Amino acid sequence: MKILYLTDVFPPHCGGSGWSVYFFARALREQGHEVDFISLDGISRRYDDFEVSAYEVNHSKAPFWGNYQRDKNELPEIARSANSRFGRYDVLHAHHKLSAIVLGMAAPEKRWFVTLRDYWPICFCGQSMYRIGRTCDLYDFSRCRDAENFWQGLAAPIFYTSLETRLRERRALIKNANKLFCISHHLRDQFLPFYSSEQMQVLPNIAEATDLPQVSDLPERFLLYVGRLERNKGVQLLPEIMQTSKVSLPLLLVGEGSLQTELEHEFHERNVNARFLGFREHPEMLAILSRSDAILFPSLWPEPLGRVLIEAGMMNKPSIAFSHPGGHHDVIQNNINGLLVPSVKDFADAVVELAGSSDLRQRLGNEGRKIYEVKFTPQAVVPRLLEEYNH
Structure with missing residues (x-):
């Protein structure tokens, strides 16, 4: 064919x-x-x-x-x-x-x-999410995440009819x-x-594992975030989560985005051990993931799925994510192959739980691999x- x-x-x-x-x-x-x-x-x-x-x-x-x-x-x-x-x-x-x-x-x-x-x-900005973090079910463009500054947000209602028309055109295509x-x-x-x-x-x-390169200068143990450094990904919550958890493991962040400078300052102010690794090619990212203790996935928007969660399961690694609606529920089953939590405080508690128990990490990781083999190969x-x- x-x-x-x-x-x-x-x-x-x-x-x-x-x-x-x-x-x-x-x-x-x-x-x-x-x-x-x-x-x-x-x-x-x-x-x-x-x-x-x-x-x-x-x-x-x-x-x-x-x-x-x-x-x-x-x-x-x-x-x-x-x-x-x-x-x-x-x-x-x-x-x-x-x-x-x-x-x-x-x-x-x-x-x-x-x-x-x-x-x-169905959503002009593609994220189906208000700027404040609440799922958008009214498609109110004046509050859309695409309205990144005041005048755009103010102007959006003027264009509402046009935007609705264009969404109908997209769906019809x-x-x-x-x-x-x-x-x-x-x-x-x-x-x-x-x-x-x-x-x-x-x-x-x-997902499939490619030939993994050697990655030097990684800590013996660490927690990992992989994704864009943007607000819809919830990465701005990680300084508070790590400080609240009081876990001494370093947090490594793979990815780029507009929040990096702000995050560097926030981690420093909170005395959190965090390292920014920047963008890494996919095989290198998988190599880093394979050596991590767990994946932190603090995304705030209703994720369509969450590829890194699939790859975590492929590598026998557990994940922590929020329990709000989203496609990530197709990947993570609470206390089966990861932990789903309702709040920042609960997220920090889950970090403590995973960081402190190799048996729990192994059990969740092994179940994650089984789910991967059944659903995502x-x-x-x-x-x-x-x-x-x-x-």
Whole structure:
């Protein structure tokens, strides 16, 4: 089977969603299928013998107008150009927001599929979350996390009708896909008012261990955070959590983001032993994860899934996360393979509990590995994907 994947990002320089696409493609190739890529990150390349053709998309910071210009001018032009390549493929599959919009605009006659990895068809900023941390169920753009300063927030109601119209247009673009894959049950449930349950299928991300490099200068024991250093990830809570726990283990943070300077100051003020390792390529990140005691996952938004939680289970490592709604419940079962907590104080208590008990870490980690093998390996997921491709 000849398959074309359309994606917004792709390895080696990308986050977890790009790696998820890569592992699906690698698993399909191992079964004898041919997979090519169109990426919207602007860099054509070969990676692991995959051919990646790229288009560059303008990610304007101008509120409303920049995105409007992109959706009305750039993406339709990319759709027209990409459409000329579709003829040689049996299956087309878009894996992110912009690539799904492009594929929907192209309206291909082939079988085509979309993977929904966040809330973009129903939430303009894709996070379904108010700035104060409460889940957004009214799509009140004046309080949306996308309103990063006062005037944008003030202006949002003026554009409300336009934004609602654009969300309806987005949803309409993918309504004719043969199947909409949602990466978690929580994400699927958010789309049920707009798409039929028959059109949607829960198909989680998969993870595989690559050859792990040697990573020097790591402590003998440490706790680990992996992710963007941004407020929706809850990373700003870690200084308080670590100080409250009084655990002496160092906290290592892998990732980049706008909060790093603020966090460095906060950890210093609270006398918390924290080290920022910056962005690390995926194999190196996994190597660091494999040597950690536990993963701290303080995310505040309703995570669509949580790739690092899957990878923690793959590496026999327990995780701590908040218990609010989100796709991470598909990965973590409380006191089975991790700990789910309702508050910062409880999060700190869970850190104490895990740091102080090797037996608990081993029990939760071993169960995490079992859950990974049942739910998140290529062997568990890819046959379901191929069944839909061949349906």
